[in-house]
Amino acid sequence: MAILVVGGSGFVGSSLVNYLLSKNLKVFVYIHNSFGFLEGIEHNNLKYIKNFNELFFEKVEINTIYHAGSKLPSGAQTYEEFYKSNVELTLKIIDLAKKLNVKQFIYLSTGSIFSKLEDNTIFNEDMTPNPSNYYGLTKYISEKLLFIEFEKTDIQVSIIRFPSIFGKNDSEGIVKLFHNKSTNNENIELYSRGERYRNLIYIDSVVDILYKVYKNRQKLSKYEIFMAGSSNSLTLVDVAKEIIELTNSNSKIVLVDKFPPLDFDVIIDTTKAQKLLNFKPLKIEDGLKKYIEDMKNEKI
Template sequence: MSYSDVKFPKNSKFLITGGAGFIGSNLCEALLNLGYEVRCLDNLSNGHFSNIRPFINNERFEFINGDISNFEVCDHACEGVDYVLNQAAWGSVPRSIEMPRVYEENNIKGTLNMMDAAVKHKVKKFVYASSSSIYGDSPTLPKVEGNEGNVLSPYALTKKVNELYGKIYSDIYGLETVGMRYFNIFGRRQDPNGAYAAVIPKFVSALLNNESPKINGDGETSRDFTYIDNVIEANLKAAASDSSVTGKAYNIAVGGRVTLNDLYKEIAHLLGKDNIKPKYGPERAGDIKHSNADISNAQKDFGYQGEYDFKWGLGKAIDWYKENLK
């Protein structure tokens, strides 16, 4: 594991918001396995208690059922914490277009509450989830920090505001923030259910049920699909980094590009379902056509490697779904 050698002071305590979600629960598990104390804050609106059930009886794990849009909850959760990994947010571009006020309340106000509480409790490092959607209508590939376009959805706007607050809280209040611009993360515990589920678990779930998944558009949309273990590495290395990264946001990906058509073929092949053909539907509003990251800044500034490539990660993810979607 590329993050197993990341060291924090003994008895370090981590707060992971959104800790019962896909990314958050994987961070909880990794930090517990490394021997640290973990406090998970989640209101279970998007996360699932089943994701953290294996940790509940661990004496180094604590679960708080609470909402980051409530400052008192954030204040309480930050007590005695050394590092915050802020993953709590509402995802999905199309859903944000339908309910922008919900995204404002959770993604902007909630993150601001967490930063404010982290300042109050003198947290050492505040690592937070941003998104590749921040690049908006910029046609440039690969995507490079500092060359962003106009955002295309309320979701993307909330992430842009998070980054602006991250810089402000670093510059004015001395909170060491680092933003993680995630590029289409996938892997174990990613939920295949619901209208806004991510594409990989939706494809896998449909094929396991011998159904034809729907592809939005012509299938030539491309993404920099990034396996979950790369995200764990990025968060831990960012949390352990020196102050030179403070106030910045970084691309977290593997630097590849896979079309939805090729993704579908690969998943169908791995599941032995090549005979099932996908259905095609309209493009989704607010979606970026192509996404591919330049990860050189994260590599240079805090030693991120992103060593788990797309095909290796996809095989691992499919193994997990075959075991857990019975």
């Protein structure tokens, strides 16, 4: 039995691949453009492919596919760009999964399929998606395609919706921004006066839930959705204060009376994942401590 990871060279995918290898699992990684964060990584149980057709010549059965490939929002981008990278790629992987007759399809989705809640409640699996940008829209389209395309198959489908993910290899996000500011002793400006709550998840917790979905396939229903996140949410002020303290920075927090387009709290209920998967997410504060330590070690 083996696992295929699409998007395995990226920030999240590479961390997942290394974790799966640590569990002595055979892993195939689809490489699209470059080896990314897997550059120079070799392992007896790891094999790279650059074409899905290569899998049909392997003498091993693929039982699980992780779909971690995605186009992330960055600057001005068109709907066509997001559709091609997110939806069309998902359709190709769905077709591959059917041909390989896999047992499980695990899709990494996003909290961006949601926008502001009218009653200001907590985000959970029962909330109705209402994406407000092309990224969130195309990720939600992919979610629905998984339900439609696999409905008459025996493939178990799990969708995990993540908030902002942080770790030493992340390319953007408020943790990276605040860390860069604090290490340079620059002021940190916070829109909405820093009052908005955010749920940020450290990469170790991300990999943990992804692996547990794989390990618990037998007790999952045909189509599962999980909200993933840290065990708590913090205001932006508290996140900034924590990072400034952990980095011994002289940065000052500047509260700004400006309000971004997506001006709402992000509080996530992870009860389902905790009960069904025994998922034990870190607190944001603990994730930030690990992140700061990782960044210090990277400079050594």
